[in-house]
Amino acid sequence: MKTEKKIKAYDLHASSIVPSKEHRDILVMKDVRPIHMYRPAANQIPPILILIVSLSLFTTQPTQGQANTTALPIEKQTTLGLYVTAREAYENWKQAPDKIKILDVRTPDEYIYIGHAAMAWNIPVFIQTYEWDAEKQHFSIKPSPDFIKHIKEVFQTTDTLYVMCRSGGRSAWAVNQLADAGFNNVYNITDGFEGDAISDTENLYYGQRLKNGWKNSGVPWTYKLDRELMKLPMEK
Secondary structure, eight states: OOOOOOOOGGGOOTTTOOOOHHHHHHHHHSOOOOOOOOOOOGGGSOHHHHHHHHHHHHOOOOOTTOOOGGGSOGGGOOSSOOEEOHHHHHHHHHHOTTTEEEEEOSOHHHHHHTOBOTTOEEOOSEEEEEEEETTTTEEEEEEOTTHHHHHHHHOOTTSEEEEEOSSSHHHHHHHHHHHHTTOOSEEEETTTTTOOOOOOTTSTTTTSSOSSSGGGTTOOOBSOOOGGGBOOTTOO
């Protein structure tokens, strides 16, 4: 009787050895289990890999419509911590125009002559004066005493408000005033209507507000006025 040779699993390397006919016969006849790739047991997985996977599961990205607070200048941050960009504000409003209200808190002159979002209410949070501020090299402004009164004539404290000024500073101040008055769902439009100024001194448009903002974001705006959407300072 022909003696059969036993072939152990660790003797076979599929990538380099082709068994003879005798060996192929034996492989058919015998219960030879195939070789498997080495897989470490769960308790052998390197701890650093487990840590990386765990962090990836629990780390969340900022939700749409909320800017990264640490990236915002302090003057644009609010007590409510709710933020949108001008483009986000327009896109969100377009999806829910009955639920989202756009509020422009710039002066009437800015609203009239620089332009505005067609659906935006103009309720100024500051009043323009003609007192020269030598330190700022500009005419000063002062808070409007009628701001909250006019707001409550138009909006409910449960309304969702997106608040805009020139570039996000005065609107942040307005959001804080609204929060103190009981409005809790108020977002600051962080780049405002005109946007941030170009800071590159080599740029031809250095100092001009052309970086972002409602006016520079490719969303609709107008010079056309709707008098019903304006609450002027000191107006009864």
